[in-house]
Amino acid sequence: MALVSENAVRTLSLDDLNLGNLAEVDHDPAASSTTIDESDLDDTDEILLAVREAHAMGFAGVILSGPPGTGKSWYAQQIGVALSGSWDAIRSVQFHPSYQYEDFIFGYAPKDEGGFELRPKEFARICKDAAARPDTLHVLIIDEISRSDVVRVFGEALTYIETDKREQPFQLASGEELSVPKNLLIIGTMNPWDKGVDELDMALERRFAQVDLEPNAETLRQLLDARKVPEAFTNRIVEFFTKLQQQPLEAVRLGHAYFLRCTDEEAARRAWRLRLKPTLRRACRLEPTLFKTIEGLWDEVFKEAQTDQVEEADQAAPAAPDQE
Numbered sequence: 145m146a147l148v149s150e151n152a153v154r155t156l157s158l159d160d161l162n163l164g165n166l167a168e169v170d171h172d173p174a175a176s177s178t179t180i181d182e183s184d185l186d187d188t189d190e191i192l193l194a195v196r197e198a199h200a201m202g203f204a205g206v207i208l209s210g211p212p213g214t215g216k217s218w219y220a221q222q223i224g225v226a227l228s229g230s231w232d233a234i235r236s237v238q239f240h241p242s243y244q245y246e247d248f249i250f251g252y253a254p255k256d257e258g259g260f261e262l263r264p265k266e267f268a269r270i271c272k273d274a275a276a277r278p279d280t281l282h283v284l285i286i287d288e289i290s291r292s293d294v295v296r297v298f299g300e301a302l303t304y305i306e307t308d309k310r311e312q313p314f315q316l317a318s319g320e321e322l323s324v325p326k327n328l329l330i331i332g333t334m335n336p337w338d339k340g341v342d343e344l345d346m347a348l349e350r351r352f353a354q355v356d357l358e359p360n361a362e363t364l365r366q367l368l369d370a371r372k373v374p375e376a377f378t379n380r381i382v383e384f385f386t387k388l389q390q391q392p393l394e395a396v397r398l399g400h401a402y403f404l405r406c407t408d409e410e411a412a413r414r415a416w417r418l419r420l421k422p423t424l425r426r427a428c429r430l431e432p433t434l435f436k437t438i439e440g441l442w443d444e445v446f447k448e449a450q451t452d453q454v455e456e457a458d459q460a461a462p463a464a465p466d467q468e
Contacts, residue, residue: 183226185219191355195223195331198353204305205330207289210357212423213399216333217287219357224283224331233277235270236285239292245299250318262318267301274325282328289332294348305330306351337395357399361386364400373407380445381406387441393434395427409446416442 185192191208198206208216224234237248246252248267252260264272267284274282295302301324304314310326332352361382368378381403389397402420406412420442428435 181225181230181232183222185222185226191219191357192223192226194355196227198355199227199329201353202307203353204307204351205332206353206355207332207334208357209334209336209354211337211359211394211397211399212335213401214357214359215399215401216335216357217285220285220287220331220333224285227329228281228283230280233273233280233282234285235266235273235283236287237266238287239289239294239297241291243292243297245297245317248297249299249301249322250316250320262320264320267298268320268322271322271324271328274328275323278325278327280327282325284328284330286330286332288334288338290334290338302348302351359385359389359397359399361389361400364403367400367404368406371404371407377406377408377412381412384441384445388438391434391438393427393431396424396434396438398423412445 183192195206195208208219210216221234221236225231228234237243244251246265248265250262250268251265253263255261270282270284274280298305299317300314301316301322303309304312304322304324305328307326309324310328311323313321313323315321330352364385365378365382368381369375373381385400385403391397398420402423403415405415405419421439424438425435428438
């Protein structure tokens, strides 16, 4: 499984690089099912244990931070059901630059018969759901939490998500009254290369712990093995992945989920053409020489794969009869 860095649980820092955004990739889109109230994680998973520790320490929430392709969104969902024991106790939203307080707390919405009415939005709804079921932990997942103005989106609720202010009624800008129940945990996901990270408010830092997810070669190997990829080809892909993590530019160190479609030589060539090459070229837009180096490393995957095929063919061929 993915490994947690040495300081896995810590308050959110702002010393991340401003290198733009790369699309997040699911951890393993073919693997999970939400039809039963069970998590795909076992109780020894290090990311799950780190989130449990942060929750026990009294943080209002946890941010899963990692480069694209490290499975942050997948982990958030799986941790949510592992902690709550029910998919019904989980809500998910995605922040973006135009996301506002009126989308998250309370806002006006059109009525069927015409006109508008004030309605609770995702945060207010999950607060009310959690208050109605005090024995069940409820989890709000916020994907891409750094891509909006978090202080503006939370408004006055940012103060009351602190654990020592839970269940204290407060008045919203709309005049409605709300309180944040004790059995609500917020899990956010964040790409540390996102430029919005540098704009996160100190108030958010203080309330949230951070768990770092890093690209992991062993996780990639396990995922490819689960997909019945031949061991020799898996070794080539993992070798390229490992060399990618050693490059000086952090933006090219893609997560393991980017390589899940590299199940054979033909599929890997398609994955390179349609996903990996455009992503890496964009990351190297100011360092074209580095991109050429990475292209050369990728080409070696197929040169060595062809060598493996020749050796396998030689081993399978019947021995020539002895000549007298």
